[in-house]
Amino acid sequence: MSALPRTTNNRAGRFGRIVATGATLALAVLAAGCSRIVTDVGPPLPQRTSLDLAPGHDAIRDVLASLGPPAQISAAAGGGCVMLYEHNAINENQLGFDIPYGIPEYFKLVYARATLEHDCWAMTFDPHGTLIGWGEERHRIPFGSGFALQFLVSAKGLVDTSEISVPATQHRWGMASLCPLPQVLNTAQSLTSGADGLEQTPSPPSAGQHTLDMEAR
Amino acid sequence: MRRKWLPWLLMTVGFDCLRTGESEDKGGVSAVTISRRAKTYKLTVPLRAADKLRRMSQGGQLAGRWPNLFALIVALLACVLPGCVTETKTQGVQNLWRGESAPVFRRGQSTQQDVLAALGPPSQLISLGDQTVFYYLLEQTRSHSEVLIAYNQTHAIVVYDRAVFFFDAKGRLTEFATSHERITENDK
Numbered sequence: 405m406s407a408l409p410r411t412t413n414n415r416a417g418r419f420g421r422i423v424a425t426g427a428t429l430a431l432a433v434l435a436a437g438c439s440r441i442v443t444d445v446g447p448p449l450p451q452r453t454s455l456d457l458a459p460g461h462d463a464i465r466d467v468l469a470s471l472g473p474p475a476q477i478s479a480a481a482g483g484g485c486v487m488l489y490e491h492n493a494i495n496e497n498q499l500g501f502d503i504p505y506g507i508p509e510y511f512k513l514v515y516a517r518a519t520l521e522h523d524c525w526a527m528t529f530d531p532h533g534t535l536i537g538w539g540e541e542r543h544r545i546p547f548g549s550g551f552a553l554q555f556l557v558s559a560k561g562l563v564d565t566s567e568i569s570v571p572a573t574q575h576r577w578g579m580a581s582l583c584p585l586p587q588v589l590n591t592a593q594s595l596t597s598g599a600d601g602l603e604q605t606p607s608p609p610s611a612g613q614h615t616l617d618m619e620a621r
Numbered sequence: 622m623r624r625k626w627l628p629w630l631l632m633t634v635g636f637d638c639l640r641t642g643e644s645e646d647k648g649g650v651s652a653v654t655i656s657r658r659a660k661t662y663k664l665t666v667p668l669r670a671a672d673k674l675r676r677m678s679q680g681g682q683l684a685g686r687w688p689n690l691f692a693l694i695v696a697l698l699a700c701v702l703p704g705c706v707t708e709t710k711t712q713g714v715q716n717l718w719r720g721e722s723a724p725v726f727r728r729g730q731s732t733q734q735d736v737l738a739a740l741g742p743p744s745q746l747i748s749l750g751d752q753t754v755f756y757y758l759l760e761q762t763r764s765h766s767e768v769l770i771a772y773n774q775t776h777a778i779v780v781y782d783r784a785v786f787f788f789d790a791k792g793r794l795t796e797f798a799t800s801h802e803r804i805t806e807n808d809k
Binding site: 424427438439440441442443444445446447464465468469471472473474475477478479483484485498531533561569571572573574575577598599 | 693712713744745746747748749750751752754756758760762772773774775776777778779781783784785787796797798799800801802
């Protein structure tokens with residue numbers, strides 16, 4: 405096959421081709437498969453100073469009127485109770501890279517990082533229903549990262565957020581006796597029954613009373 | 622075989638180098654040799670199409686310009702043509718404490734029987750010494766995804782519609798509250 409002669413049009417065409425190829429490559433490499441996955445669990449907690457509540461002065465009625473029902477309620481030793489208000493938000497950002505040639509062009513390499521925004525209040529009440537303790541935690545921390553090879557059009561989270569986005573414990577309350585045997589035998593230490601304390605959602609399953617369950621949640 | 626559409630299809634989908642080579646006129650058709658990705662193919666196309674291919678090849682247009690423009694257009698369309706996914710998942714009890722016909726409860730007057738008759742079994746029943754708590758919960762996960770190939774976004778919101786009732790040792794309602802967050806009929 406004979407080679408084609410180079411002409412002025414060829415040079416102009418080559419310049420346009422370089423620009424077009426460069427733009428395509430830049431788009432493919434820099435923007436392929438960028439994703440943002442946000443999971444917002446529960447209502448945000450207002451600033452504590454904006455509430456007219458004070459330990460030793462206000463009661464359950466005032467707390468419920470200001471904030472509504474808590475995420476969890478549990479009995480406390482001595483006849484009082486404890487309430488937990490919680491808000492979690494996970495923000496996962498993914499950056500995808502594509503190899504625009506051959507079979508690999510249908511896949512993308514994805515790197516993901518997630519951050520957790522966690523707000524929590526624990527309020528304790530005496531047997532008369534008076535607020536006696538109010539603990540607060542607010543932090544924004546790295547939650548995890550991941551790397552994957554995905555199909556071009558898929559947008560799937562790479563960081564395991566199941567411990568945050570797990571359904572509320574109240575849905576499983578009636579199934580306590582159907583849990584695996586180690587958990588059933590230790591229902592007296594259950595943190596989800598409402599009778600023996602409570603815990604924040606991001607708490608690790610390998611600490612505290614959960615060690616009696618002999619498995620992760 | 623007359624395949625008028627074939628040169629245009631090749632011109633459109635050939636992302637890489639596409640050149641016409643030697644041709645042999647045979648009556649109303651022409652045998653054309655083209656190459657793509659270091660592979661050569663022989664085609665039989667109408668004379669007019671072969672001339673067009675030859676002219677475009679000599680002008681440099683088939684040497685990647687048109688195909689790359691096509692790739693750019695596809696890439697831009699992929700960026701602006703959204704694929705949307707909306708998903709809603711609900712679990713828990715019916716939030717009968719919402720709506721215009723919601724039952725009315727009064728502290729000191731309503732009883733556990735009143736609440737159970739109006740709202741049904743609670744999600745959770747908690748014993749607080751000499752008090753009892755009925756905890757009702759309806760949970761809804763609303764997820765909305767925009768899949769644009771080049772950029773994807775998913776936003777999931779978990780909404781809790783709660784109602785909690787405190788009763789004394791005699792089963793009288795002492796306190797109750799409903800959440801500020803609510804799930805309406807339109808949300809279900």
